[in-house]
Amino acid sequence: MNLLSLRSHNAALLLDLLRTAGGEGISRLELAERTGLTPQAVSKITARLREDGLAAEAGRRASTGGKPRTVLRLVPEAGHAVGVHLDRDEVRVVRVDLRGTVVGQRRAALDLGAGSEAVLAAVRDAVAGVLPAGSDEASPEGPAVLDPSLLGVGVALPGPLDHGRGVLHRVTGFPEWDGFPLRAALAERLGVPVVVDKDTNAAALGLAAGGERGSFAYLHLGTGLGAGLVIGGNVHRGARTGAGEFGHQVIQLDGPPCTCGDRGCVEALCLGAVARGDLGEAARVLGAGAANLVGLLDIDVVLLGGRTVATAPEAFVAGVGAVLQARARRTGQDAVPVRLAAGGDGAVAVGAAQLVLGPVFGRGGG
Amino acid sequence: MNLLSLRSHNAALLLDLLRTAGGEGISRLELAERTGLTPQAVSKITARLREDGLAAEAGRRASTGGKPRTVLRLVPEAGHAVGVHLDRDEVRVVRVDLRGTVVGQRRAALDLGAGSEAVLAAVRDAVAGVLPAGSDEASPEGPAVLDPSLLGVGVALPGPLDHGRGVLHRVTGFPEWDGFPLRAALAERLGVPVVVDKDTNAAALGLAAGGERGSFAYLHLGTGLGAGLVIGGNVHRGARTGAGEFGHQVIQLDGPPCTCGDRGCVEALCLGAVARGDLGEAARVLGAGAANLVGLLDIDVVLLGGRTVATAPEAFVAGVGAVLQARARRTGQDAVPVRLAAGGDGAVAVGAAQLVLGPVFGRGGG
């Protein structure tokens, strides 16, 4: 760690606090208290941020007997990022500002099996569509993006992949994507940095950026069952960036067979119960898996999302909550709360944009 | 992050590399490469470490055509720590040097149910017993330790507790310890900093300090079943420092009742199989739990330990390994290796000492 990284570290720290403060803003002295830096250091760093256009003064607080504190806020328009949710049958693209607010979106049908060239071209067009007019001036073959305030493009898609290298492992049902270097291919076509990740990780990251503090698990129950883990504000991806395989956790030894080849996986049991219309059992099974996870990691909160959960949100929240409450009664501690994940349908695309914004605010090892 | 924390951060970084290098030592240029610092910065920092007596020159490497590199090594005697393993029927105390080598140990029978005063006195005596002669000069009522090179005492014991505040939650079978502020009570009696943690976390930390790199899970199968999780070199304790509840992970919905009040816990199934003499089934059940953990966290390696594992190490390693290999075949990735944890009986006490040494080397949020 040298002085340059110290500088950017502290700048990112302050930017993160400015982002968290949102539209209300935050004063220099509050920033000093929260970071442990001296007020004068905060003044210096925020002066640099104001010079760069990333922060601005925004009114002042009421006086407490002396000079009133000047409120600082993030300038959301100073930069933006694009998030792409690449699903099996459609692509969703959003453009967000520094605060994470959606300032443009686009949605298009897509056949993930149509071949990599067709898919990449469709993504390129959809991304170009959310950019401000004039950004797309290059030739169809060349880089699509010339806008210098665009920090990058984050892409989220289902299935295991190598987040570090940006290479897909498998996309269920589409073997032609095995081993495809998605990040490199897209970065070349778009001309900006590209980050790829699993859809569940993107959704979890979006929740973290959206104000969810501490450590939590986002459980996504849709056509499959997966999890995104956030530990201490950062997404936990594991040694080979394959963490979050929640659905194929075995909770019924020698139980009914699962598509993965094992038996008694949460996913198989849970989706089986859903198919039978037994949502109570589905929620109980999901809760058992969640309780295992809570015991292992001691997280703050469990968040539920996905199409299947959306069909009966209260039933799932209550059912999973009941299992966690029973567990809490046994251990003698407060139960870990269960809530519905905010954001709904567009959460993955918005979270994908956070793959790019995260490093700006000191998240995600950037 | 200010300049003082920057300084100690880089110093800890170098100390950690010196420790990892062990007796062979490491040259300044290698340190520079591994830290990303310039060689000159490494020279300055190591000069300070040598002034403080923490590092020393130790010979030189063969020349590669120019001046040979000077080898630096950690001075193990520059500081030491005491680790206490407080078990239900005995207390084990070790004193280790900076390198983690045991330089003194003591073992005494102990009744954890004999009341806090008796237990604390016994711990105090055992700790005093491993200290160099002359350290224990204070009156029986006053602080026991006057040795300034003693960095602190780490205490590991079974059962859930609050690592942050040093307060016990419950010790199974000994309700009189509920809510006992062990850290404060011991710190007062010993006169040095005290850190308390679960025995499984201490063992895992000891393995990490003993050369185990990256992320791993230590599974301890003895009278109970628990886990210590190390993620990126640091012990993961979770929001309320209760992480690692591996044994009460449910892997058999509505299965046989467990002592915890739930049904189908790994611990109940595994120990039940052991009681029946069916070690193959015990290993398979343990492997199922380990596979769930591996999928969720994507760790590098699974390490097994504990008295029950020690009765048939090969059977457990092979049985758990088989489950993980089957999982790897399904996902198409390399199997996560399973190994026997090094250290054996004394591992927990040695690991407890690392609770104190960890922060010196930049581990554990110190």
Add this chain to the structure above:
DNA sequence: CCACTTTCGCAACGCTGTTGCCAAAGTGCA
């Protein structure tokens, strides 16, 4: 013996956050 390579320390430097001090901008009482 001398040219060459490589390591490593001294000195000067740029930059970090910190400290001391003072102007700015309020409140509140006489």
Add this chain to the structure above:
DNA sequence: TGCACTTTGGCAACAGCGTTGCGAAAGTGG
């Protein structure tokens, strides 16, 4: 209205961080 007081925040000087430039030290090889 005026003045003392409180609180904020900028300017300037500063100590200390890692970096750069350069030269001495300590080897190898012809």
